[in-house]
Amino acid sequence: MDAWARARMFQSYLDDQSEKGQWNYRLLTSSGCGPVIEMNGKKLISLVSNDYLGFTQHPAVKQAAVAGIMKYGAGAGASPAIGGHYDYHELLEKKIARFFRKEHAIIYTTGYTSNSASLQCILTKDDLVILDAGVHTSVMEGCQMVNRKTVKHNDLAAYEHILKMSAGKHPLLLVIIDGVFSQDGDLAPLKEIIALCKKYGAKLMVDDAHGTGVIGKTGRGLIEACDAWEDIDLITGTFSKTFGHIGGYVVAGEEMVNYLKYQSRQHLFSASSTPAALAIVKAIELVDEEPLWMSALHANIKYFRQGLLELGLNIGSTESAIFPVRIGDKIKNAKVCFALQQKGVYANQINYPAVSLKDARIRMGITARHEKAHLDEVLNHSYLNNED
Numbered sequence: 252m253d254a255w256a257r258a259r260m261f262q263s264y265l266d267d268q269s270e271k272g273q274w275n276y277r278l279l280t281s282s283g284c285g286p287v288i289e290m291n292g293k294k295l296i297s298l299v300s301n302d303y304l305g306f307t308q309h310p311a312v313k314q315a316a317v318a319g320i321m322k323y324g325a326g327a328g329a330s331p332a333i334g335g336h337y338d339y340h341e342l343l344e345k346k347i348a349r350f351f352r353k354e355h356a357i358i359y360t361t362g363y364t365s366n367s368a369s370l371q372c373i374l375t376k377d378d379l380v381i382l383d384a385g386v387h388t389s390v391m392e393g394c395q396m397v398n399r400k401t402v403k404h405n406d407l408a409a410y411e412h413i414l415k416m417s418a419g420k421h422p423l424l425l426v427i428i429d430g431v432f433s434q435d436g437d438l439a440p441l442k443e444i445i446a447l448c449k450k451y452g453a454k455l456m457v458d459d460a461h462g463t464g465v466i467g468k469t470g471r472g473l474i475e476a477c478d479a480w481e482d483i484d485l486i487t488g489t490f491s492k493t494f495g496h497i498g499g500y501v502v503a504g505e506e507m508v509n510y511l512k513y514q515s516r517q518h519l520f521s522a523s524s525t526p527a528a529l530a531i532v533k534a535i536e537l538v539d540e541e542p543l544w545m546s547a548l549h550a551n552i553k554y555f556r557q558g559l560l561e562l563g564l565n566i567g568s569t570e571s572a573i574f575p576v577r578i579g580d581k582i583k584n585a586k587v588c589f590a591l592q593q594k595g596v597y598a599n600q601i602n603y604p605a606v607s608l609k610d611a612r613i614r615m616g617i618t619a620r621h622e623k624a625h626l627d628e629v630l631n632h633s634y635l636n637n638e639d
């Protein structure tokens with residue numbers, strides 16, 4: 252089947268799902284990202300953003316984006332190697348590196364490419380990459396052409412088994428995990444994985460897209476929570492969640508960062524971030540300057556978690572702002588998601604292949620800007636666990 256025939260087939264699937272009210276993707280929102288959004292003229296409580304500290308709407312962050320555009324214009328005009336590297340990019344690279352107590356970082360225009368592009372550059376076909384089953388698609392994409400072994404989520408015995416079998420047999424053994432996992436909201440057993448990497452001579456990459464700004468005493472994520480500053484070879488993440496904008500980064504040693512700057516194709520041959528990226532610089536500063544947002548987020552996480560548990564819902568072992576309400580069956584999941592929308596709650600349904608077939612869930616994300624009334628409104632819909 253050529254692509255057009257596949258597209259036709261997909262279209263009939265799309266039409267069928269829409270007719271049944273089971274298609275809940277690319278829904279059109281007509282207001283800004285926030286705890287309440289507008290859809291088809293109706294207000295809904297939103298549990299779909301990763302804007303954990305609410306910085307997409309922070310006046311100082313918005314102001315920094317506007318000031319950046321007024322000073323430098325709307326775009327960078329070129330890729331970094333050939334005229335598109337500005338002082339605001341340099342500033343952002345320094346800021347994000349220092350945020351993680353390091354000196355060197357490279358920025359990408361998306362969090363997705365900070366994983367996929369850096370890995371495509373780092374890995375060769377002789378290397379072996381060992382992935383947790385819960386890592387993001389962008390990581391999987393970066394490892395597509397190389398030897399890889401996927402480990403059952405957080406299964407330390409499986410990590411050890413593969414590392415033991417592979418030690419010394421590849422130029423590079425690279426273990427890749429999330430800090431906070433994006434679908435389960437749980438944490439990696441970082442200390443134990445570091446110990447295994449040291450024991451078997453593997454390097455370690457941690458994508459803490461969902462831990463940054465959320466966990467750790469000052470919001471530096473799982474690396475801070477575990478005091479593992481010296482033990483991670485590659486820290487990756489995104490500017491699209493806590494930092495309220497778009498883009499991503501790899502924080503690493505000087506030589507690796509320079510290698511990526513001149514060898515990573517998607518960085519080298521693609522235009523650099525727009526001057527609105529100065530919003531990120533402000534957002535990074537605000538994590539330290541205004542700790543009240545993290546406190547508000549933590550209070551919300553505690554309250555919502557308690558509420559969901561009191562409803563008897565299965566939320567797995569989340570320890571973050573992500574609440575996976577396990578429904579199990581895909582059809583029922585779609586129905587619950589649709590019913591929630593009818594009642595004024597916008598949450599995402601997560602189905603296979605993002606999670607296994609029996610693990611369909613409603614993914615709810617909490618931010619610092621949700622008010623108790625919003626959370627109560629969601630919790631009042633106890634039919635979330637209704638069998639009908």
Ligand code: PMP
Pocket residue numbers: 361362363364366386387389429433458460461489490491492497498499
């Ligand atoms: N890593 C993880 C764990 C993610 O969940 C995501 C996206 N949600 C990304 C990377 C990609 O980041 P972005 O959406 O900013 O490109």
